[in-house]
Amino acid sequence: xxxxxxxxxxxxxxxxxxxxxxxxxxxxxxxxxxxxxxxxxxxxxxxxxxxxxxxxxxxxxxxxxxxxxxxxxxxxxxxxxxxxxxxxxxxxxxxxxxxxxxxxxxxxxxxxxxxxxxxxxxxxxxxxxxxxxxxxxxxxxxxxxxxxxxxxxxxxxxxxxxxxxxxxxxxxxxxxxxxxxxxxxxxxxxxxxxxxxxxxxxxxxxxxxxxxxxxxxxxxxxxxxxxxxxxxxxxxxxxxxxxxxxxxxxxxxxxxxxxxxxxxxxxxxxxxxxxxxxxxxxxxxxxxxxxx
Amino acid sequence: xxxxxxxxxxxxxxxxxxxxxxxxxxxxxxxxxxxxxxxxxxxxxxxxxxxxxxxxxxxxxxxxxxxxxxxxxxxxxxxxxxxxxxxxxxxxxxxxxxxxxxxxxxxxxxxxxxxxxxxxxxxxxxxxxxxxxxxxxxxxxxxxxxxxxxxxxxxxxxxxxxxxxxxxxxxxxxxxxxxxxxxxxxxxxxxxxxxxxxxxxxxxxxxxxxxxxxxxxxxxxxxxxxxxxxxxxxxxxxxxxxxxxxxxxxxxxxxxxxxxxxxxxxxxxxxxxxxxxxxxxxxxxxxxxxxxxxxxxxxxxxxxxxxxxxxxxxxxxxxxx
Numbered sequence: 001x002x003x004x005x006x007x008x009x010x011x012x013x014x015x016x017x018x019x020x021x022x023x024x025x026x027x028x029x030x031x032x033x034x035x036x037x038x039x040x041x042x043x044x045x046x047x048x049x050x051x052x053x054x055x056x057x058x059x060x061x062x063x064x065x066x067x068x069x070x071x072x073x074x075x076x077x078x079x080x081x082x083x084x085x086x087x088x089x090x091x092x093x094x095x096x097x098x099x100x101x102x103x104x105x106x107x108x109x110x111x112x113x114x115x116x117x118x119x120x121x122x123x124x125x126x127x128x129x130x131x132x133x134x135x136x137x138x139x140x141x142x143x144x145x146x147x148x149x150x151x152x153x154x155x156x157x158x159x160x161x162x163x164x165x166x167x168x169x170x171x172x173x174x175x176x177x178x179x180x181x182x183x184x185x186x187x188x189x190x191x192x193x194x195x196x197x198x199x200x201x202x203x204x205x206x207x208x209x210x211x212x213x214x215x216x217x218x219x220x221x222x223x224x225x226x227x228x229x230x231x232x233x234x235x236x237x238x239x240x241x242x243x244x245x246x247x248x249x250x251x252x253x254x255x256x257x258x259x260x261x262x263x264x265x266x267x268x269x270x271x272x273x274x275x276x277x278x279x280x281x282x283x284x285x286x287x288x289x290x291x292x
Numbered sequence: 293x294x295x296x297x298x299x300x301x302x303x304x305x306x307x308x309x310x311x312x313x314x315x316x317x318x319x320x321x322x323x324x325x326x327x328x329x330x331x332x333x334x335x336x337x338x339x340x341x342x343x344x345x346x347x348x349x350x351x352x353x354x355x356x357x358x359x360x361x362x363x364x365x366x367x368x369x370x371x372x373x374x375x376x377x378x379x380x381x382x383x384x385x386x387x388x389x390x391x392x393x394x395x396x397x398x399x400x401x402x403x404x405x406x407x408x409x410x411x412x413x414x415x416x417x418x419x420x421x422x423x424x425x426x427x428x429x430x431x432x433x434x435x436x437x438x439x440x441x442x443x444x445x446x447x448x449x450x451x452x453x454x455x456x457x458x459x460x461x462x463x464x465x466x467x468x469x470x471x472x473x474x475x476x477x478x479x480x481x482x483x484x485x486x487x488x489x490x491x492x493x494x495x496x497x498x499x500x501x502x503x504x505x506x507x508x509x510x511x512x513x514x515x516x517x518x519x520x521x522x523x524x525x526x527x528x529x530x531x532x533x534x535x536x537x538x539x540x541x542x543x544x545x546x547x548x549x550x551x552x553x554x555x556x557x558x559x560x561x562x563x564x565x566x567x568x569x570x571x572x573x574x575x576x577x578x579x580x581x582x583x584x585x586x587x588x589x590x591x592x593x594x595x596x597x598x599x600x601x602x603x604x605x606x607x608x609x610x611x612x613x
Contacts, residue, residue: 039411087584094591107543108587110536114580122573231422238415268433272426275419282419283404286412 006143011260017149019256020156021215025229026236026248027160028207034243035180035200037098038088038105042113043233044226046076046205049116050212051221052124055131065133068213069155073206080205083112084198092197113226120223128220148217155214160249163207167245176200180243235278241288251288306551317456321449329452331565333520336455338541338561340513342553343462345538348506350547351475352499353482354406358398358417360534361424362507365397366390366514367521367529368428371441374519379444387454387515394511395504402500418535425530432526440525443518454516462509467550469502478502537561544586546593555594 025047032040053072057063063071088105095101134148167173178186179196187193208229219225236255240247255274262273281288317336321329341359349356369390373381381389405416432438469475477498480488489495518524537560545556563582567575590597 087588090588094588100591103543104587104591107540108584110540111580111583111587114576114583118574118576118580121576231418234415235419238412242411266430268430269426272423272430275423275426279416279419279423282408282412282416286408 007264009140009143010145011264012257013145013149013153015257015260016253017153017156017218017256018259019253020153020160021211021252022232022236022256023160023249023252024156024207024211024214025233026240026252027163027245028204028211029230029233030204030237030240030243030245030248031176031200031207032204033237034245035176036084036088036197036204037102038084038109038201039102039234040201040204041106041109041230042116042226043109043204043208044228044230045113045116045120046080046208046226047212047215047229048120048221048223048226050076050209051216051219051225052120052129052212052223053209054213054216055129055221056124058133059131065213065217066151066155069210072213073210076209077202077206079202081198081202083205084201085194087112088201089194089197117223117226124221124223126223128222130220131216133217152214152217156211159207159210163203164245164249172196172199232274235274238288239278239281244288247288314460321452326448329448330520331562333448333452333455334565335558335561336452336459337513337517338537339554339557340455340459340462340509341534341538342541342545342557343459343466344506344509344513346542346547346553347462347466347469347509348502349539350542350553351470351478351482352502354409354499355411355414355539356417356503356506357414357532357535357539358401358420358507359510359538360530360532361417361421362394362398362510363514363517363534364421364424364526364530365394366511366516367518367524369393369511370515370518371443371524371529374444376442376444383444383446383450383516383519384454387458387512390515391508391510391512394514395508398504398507399500402503403496406496406499406503418532421530421532421535425526428530429526440523440528443522443524445522446519448520451516451520455513458509458512458516463550463554465505465509469505470550474498474502540583544583544590544593546595546597548592548599549595552593552595559594 025043028046029040029043032038032043050072053075054065054068057068057071058065087108091104091108092101095104134146134151136147137144138147138150167176175186175191175196176199178189178191179193179200183193183197186196211229232255236251237243237248239255240249240251258273258277259270262270317332320332324332341363345356345359348354366387367390370386373386373389374383401417401420405413408416432440469478477488477493480491480493481495481498485495514529518529521528538557541557541560542553543556544560545554546552564575564579567578571578586594592600
């Protein structure tokens with residue numbers, strides 16, 4: 001195969017991989033912000049917890065990182081569920097109006113970010129750590145890809161689609177979508193709003209955790225790594241339209257590919273490119289690609 | 293937001309307290325230790341950022357996260373104009389230029405973006421900080437081939453008094469804008485922008501000008517802060533924390549009155565500084581817990597809590613209007 005096509009294929013796979021991770025993270029945040037109205041600054045911390053949890057389970061206990069998905073996902077779901085049930089419900093009840101709730105919950109997640117980061121710092125130390133899993137080349141039509149890249153790509157897109165089908169097809173998913181449109185009316189129609197919001201926050205955190213489990217195979221981990229992913233997730237959900245789950249998914253993939261293309265030419269400019277495209281889009285179409 | 297005007301009999305006590313605090317601050321280098329002067333300089337810096345943030349965002353309701361951008365522009369103005377060798381301009385002139393440069397950029401950014409509302413404006417301004425930081429970092433590394441820049445060493449007391457001067461200026465500006473017609477226009481934009489424009493307020497002009505005024509102080513504070521840092525790079529100058537902390541401090545202190553943001557900034561920054569030096573291992577944990585508890589139990593900020601307690605003590609004679 002000619003060199004240029006291999007390069008293009010490499011960038012595409014890399015972009016989809018990055019995009020798949022971004023999509024998972026952004027779908028999680030989209031649930032938390034779009035439905036539960038919590039702009040969760042601590043979102044990235046759940047990625048970090050998921051990644052470090054996998055590192056420990058794999059290197060100390062010897063559990064396969066892919067099995068960690070089934071262990072860490074539910075644990076983080078429960079943490080998120082309980083957080084919404086206790087902290088954020090209490091804030092929601094106290095707030096005089098939705099705007100005040102958004103402000104106070106934003107601040108609370110800030111505090112949460114500091115707490116989680118510090119606990120991780122005590123547990124895992126400040127140094128960068130990494131592990132190696134499925135780190136061998138796979139030949140696809142002449143181009144060599146590392147196996148974990150393909151596994152991450154498959155799993156992240158699979159989880160994203162499965163979650164979308166869950167929202168679109170199941171009864172709980174319907175409740176969540178109803179609550180996203182109008183919480184007050186949804187609760188009049190018999191949707192248990194506190195439970196739905198807690199589910200949303202739990203699922204949102206779990207998506208971040210799963211993204212962390214997957215991505216930990218490729219990147220070095222550090223307790224301070226979370227915030228950059230929170231920021232990327234915020235960009236993606238604005239790009240895709242606030243509250244739109246398919247928007248978050250597709251927006252994540254687009255941003256991943258853009259990032260990989262820019263990184264190919266000049267790695268130090270990839271973040272700047274994200275923001276540039278993002279700000280341009282915001283000026284031209286503030287409602288996002290899929291916004292109504 | 294609380295729209296209480298100063299009544300003449302209510303004016304004396306806060307006036308005298310303010311005067312005492314000001315005299316205490318102005319004479320601090322005479323009796324305070326070296327460490328205390330540096331600490332108070334830091335507290336003043338955060339107060340300037342918080343008050344100038346409230347000056348724009350608190351009144352108009354547009355949540356700006358561009359504080360770090362204007363602060364960073366001030367820092368870079370200082371780094372370019374006050375190198376370690378070959379100083380041309382006096383420090384105070386550079387501080388003024390730092391503020392002016394921030395204001396001019398704020399005029400441009402404001403004219404371009406203030407039609408965005410709510411969360412979109414907040415995220416755009418946040419993006420601005422990171423965009424400038426990344427581009428500047430790239431420029432310094434690949435064009436100028438340097439990692440960072442050194443800034444001239446300036447006497448500590450001089451930094452302190454400059455910071456105090458900017459602080460007094462921003463407080464006076466805030467005080468008079470709140471009482472002026474211009475402040476009233478800003479507040480009506482915060483309440484209902486469409487109604488404001490219907491009663492004849494030039495909303496675009498008011499928003500852009502107030503955005504520029506508030507960023508002047510951020511830039512000036514950045515310019516003098518750079519001489520305290522002495523070594524800077526893009527990541528230090530445009531740290532996103534300087535965008536978030538003023539918001540946290542303002543809400544922590546309470547935005548219902550003119551003292552709230554200052555009290556919030558002082559307590560918050562003091563807590564941060566002391567926790568960082570005394571409990572460096574678990575400082576973020578304590579900080580986070582305090583933050584969460586504060587939000588749960590002081591929804592109107594610190595000054596709101598004080599007012600509530602005061603009302604309870606005085607037996608409900610002062611009815612909250």
